[in-house]
Amino acid sequence: MRANDPGSQFGFLMVPKFSLGALSSAIESLRLANYVSGQTLYEWRTVSVDGSPVASSAGLSVAADLSMDAAGRLSTVFVCGGIDTHLFEDARLAVWLRQIERRGTNIGALCTGSHVLARLGLLDGYRCTIHWENLPGFIEDFPSVEVSEDIFVIDRNRYTCAGGMAASDMMLSFINRDHGYELAAAVSEGLVCERIRGEDDHQRMALRLRLAVSQPKLLATINVMSENIEAPLSQTELAREIGLSTRQLERLFLKYLNCTPSRYYLEMRLNRARALLQQTCMSVTNVALATGFVSASHFSKSYRLHFGHAPRDTKRLTSGSPPFRAVDAELPESATL
Numbered sequence: 001m002r003a004n005d006p007g008s009q010f011g012f013l014m015v016p017k018f019s020l021g022a023l024s025s026a027i028e029s030l031r032l033a034n035y036v037s038g039q040t041l042y043e044w045r046t047v048s049v050d051g052s053p054v055a056s057s058a059g060l061s062v063a064a065d066l067s068m069d070a071a072g073r074l075s076t077v078f079v080c081g082g083i084d085t086h087l088f089e090d091a092r093l094a095v096w097l098r099q100i101e102r103r104g105t106n107i108g109a110l111c112t113g114s115h116v117l118a119r120l121g122l123l124d125g126y127r128c129t130i131h132w133e134n135l136p137g138f139i140e141d142f143p144s145v146e147v148s149e150d151i152f153v154i155d156r157n158r159y160t161c162a163g164g165m166a167a168s169d170m171m172l173s174f175i176n177r178d179h180g181y182e183l184a185a186a187v188s189e190g191l192v193c194e195r196i197r198g199e200d201d202h203q204r205m206a207l208r209l210r211l212a213v214s215q216p217k218l219l220a221t222i223n224v225m226s227e228n229i230e231a232p233l234s235q236t237e238l239a240r241e242i243g244l245s246t247r248q249l250e251r252l253f254l255k256y257l258n259c260t261p262s263r264y265y266l267e268m269r270l271n272r273a274r275a276l277l278q279q280t281c282m283s284v285t286n287v288a289l290a291t292g293f294v295s296a297s298h299f300s301k302s303y304r305l306h307f308g309h310a311p312r313d314t315k316r317l318t319s320g321s322p323p324f325r326a327v328d329a330e331l332p333e334s335a336t337l
């Protein structure tokens with residue numbers, strides 16, 4: 001039996017190293033909607049450029065139901081991204097996405113798939129989101145695109161999400177829109193989710209939870225630091241901004257984080273630099289300037305001392321580095337970028 005609504009035919013276009021978690025979260029939500037309702041409300045197909053299986057970032061390959069050429073008319077197509085999606089380019093995919101967009105197909109992205117859409121100009125004039133770890137590089141590459149740190153963004157016929165469980169949250173919003181809150185809540189319970197997160201929920205845990213610290217002045221200082229990466233403030237300026245003396249500020253950081261404010265700030269900037277080196281084609285000099293270093297030599301020395309290798313070597317390292325620590329690429333708690 002086909003889906004009741006012709007607008008409920010979903011295609012998931014997998015690119016190499018796509019996020020298996022995001023894809024499965026999205027599809028499982030649609031499957032549960034069909035199961036709970038006892039009807040075929042949604043249908044979905046996995047798609048690849050040529051119809052061949054695609055290896056995910058976990059190393060597991062997923063079979064494609066269809067090639068792009070055989071996909072036919074789909075109401076919505078999501079580009080499923082993951083690791084190194086910012087490096088992925090395929091002329092056939094670019095042509096196909098532009099063609100289906102002109103035919104009125106809704107276009108979306110899971111996880112880092114937003115990179116593909118932005119590169120093709122398909123996010124021009126739209127709000128979007130991407131996984132928080134990729135926000136710094138995305139902002140540098142596409143400064144004219146309005147990007148948010150929300151878990152998902154629905155802007156007219158553009159649907160983007162941060163990946164992971166956010167893909168499920170976005171599908172739950174579609175289920176709620178199409179078939180009502182009761183069904184969406186039942187699907188959420190089936191997924192063992194204690195609540196349905198909304199479009200304006202943020203991707204990352206609150207800073208106080210990530211650091212296991214609730215001291216308001218300390219948290220405020222870290223947020224000010226995160227908002228001033230390219231032009232760092234001095235410790236005196238930070239203290240003045242928060243309403244403390246420099247000595248009081250030092251005591252706070254030593255007490256709760258066992259480091260000085262300047263050390264924490266430096267690590268935050270260096271981790272932002274690492275993200276830019278991994279996610280963009282920016283030169284070492286431009287990365288240094290973007291993270292507040294007065295010269296490439298000073299940046300390289302600081303980077304080597306912190307990470308144990310030169311900035312240029314970061315791009316040579318294999319993808320899939322360990323998750324960021326709490327200070328890595330901090331973003332403001334509630335800012336829309």
